[in-house]
Amino acid sequence: MIAPPPSGPVPYPADFALALLRDMVRIRRFEEKCAQAYGEGKIRGFLHLYIGEEAVAVGALHALQPQDNIVATYREHGHALVRGVSMNSIMAEMYGKREGCSRGRGGSMHLFDAGARLFGGNAIVGGGLPVAVGLALADQMQNAARVTACFFGEGAMAEGAFHESINLAALWRLPVLFCCENNLYAMGTALARSESQTDLCAKAAAYNVPTLKVDGQDVVAVHEATRQAARAVREGGGPCFIEYQTYRFRAHSMFDAELYRDKQEVEEWKTRGPLHTFSARLKTEGKLTEDAFLALDREANAEVERAAAFAEAGSWEPVEDLTRDVYTLAEPESRI
């Protein structure tokens, strides 16, 4: 077991603490805009909002390095934003525009960015796990000092893919950081209704993998735990597993009437919202003023508006290019 993170005041200089807060606000405002655009019919398909869970992506990804690999789920807007994918290209992707980070081929669930080493956006629950193991295998075989962080929900831990992947990673001591975002519901199915063993760390520990359970609503706890685990992984200790206990404030997707959970439960979790608890803490510690928060919020809103305008102004891929990027080298049409 890895030791739990220390308690006490925020252990960061003000500028880094504000960077964490800024990214959480950016994700929140971006997704609120996405929800609005969805209502206006500008974004279609599935849209899975991360609202309520921002501290996980922000704390975890700030603990990693630019050369690290990120494999994410279909609820990955936040991961892409924190990883440095431009908000413009993410919003354009939501709109299905050619300027999108996946050229309009992926949409909300398939954000990719080679430069940011973001390997998607995977809409098959558990689908990213074996890929992450392989990325880490490539790094081990090439002696790259890289960590592959794989994000997945607790629902994925019922999939065989999880068990096959963590077994391989542990067996071969691969540099994989298993980042379980436990938001308690696999779509509408509560953890206790789908798993005989609800202690997720116990499951991972069964594969001889060090585990850590952390309050996913606390960006500091997330950051500290991830930093510690990533260091151990990078030093060649094999994979680590972190369970981030978090909660999604919004519906699973835009089609979800939320019949499976009590409103009271949602309200209780909202009192532990990652943005307001962290900003309150920074204010108490004298690292943030209300004016500074408002300025940061205005900047985030301005970035979101610019992204929406960029997406609006974006172009549609010509239909003649429908079949591009099926194969890396263009195939003569007569042969397909």
Add this chain to the structure above:
Amino acid sequence: MTSMTYRDAMRAAIHAALESDPRVFLMGEDVGRYGGTYAVSKGLLEEFGPQRVRDTPLSELGFVGAGIGAALGGMRPIVEVMTVNFSLLALDQIVNTAALYHHMSGGQFSVPLVIRMATGAGRQLAAQHSHSFENWYAHIPGIKVLAPATVQDARDMLAPALADPDPVIIFEHVQLYNTEGEVSAEAHGDICTAAVRRSGSAVSLITYGGSLPKVLAAADRLARDGIEAEVIDLRVLRPLDTATIVASVRKCRRAVIIDEGWRTGSLAAEIMARIVEEAFYDLDAPLARVCSAEVPIPYARHLEAAALPQPEGIVAAARAVLGR
């Protein structure tokens, strides 16, 4: 020219790949200490070591997906799935990840992965070990599907598959491993064309993989009766070399497709459709096909034989379209 078995040719191809490119490694169930279920990788562990010849747990989804990730990470993995039957356990990674990554990422990522698997029936292994699902994989845009049917192709198709930037699946029919053939010193290994294995003008016999020897045997019998059949070996099941198929049918004006897959939804059906689309008015007779009977492949030897395409049935089908 050198004579060798299909198995040795495939091993030579893997050996050459491991020797020439440090990014290449072989991974799969029992490829190392056991030497490969069909003994294809025998001796490779001893020569290249456990980093490059990796025994995996029995977790097809996991290690095929790991192959995808390793390919994304700069390696050139050869993943051996013991048989097509077990590849169903890895289908999600092949179909939902390997085949889609390039397109879903707007062209940013490619998956240069080679997956090899044994396929087909004929060894009395019963229903769960006798499938032919080449057509399932050939259905999917984003992957390429190869079916080397000759010893030469067994040796020569792996290198271009590894050089290809996209996922390539190689089907090795279990009945071919022991076949012997001549192999030239230089490689003849494109992975985009079909091959004419026997020239003729009376009827086109179009096939692939493990059915090729049966079709050649049928063509020999037809020749004894003065019927010169042309035999087309598809070699590449996706993308299909329609031009070679159509050219042969235009010449012969009659065609029979031989496919070990079940008839319904088969590759044979796809080939017939293409012929009808492109050469309908060149046909002098309705098209015909010889496929496996629509039953799970039975264990008993006589029943298994009856379920699969055989030279007698191919001869009869050819005679029927010729009306003689």
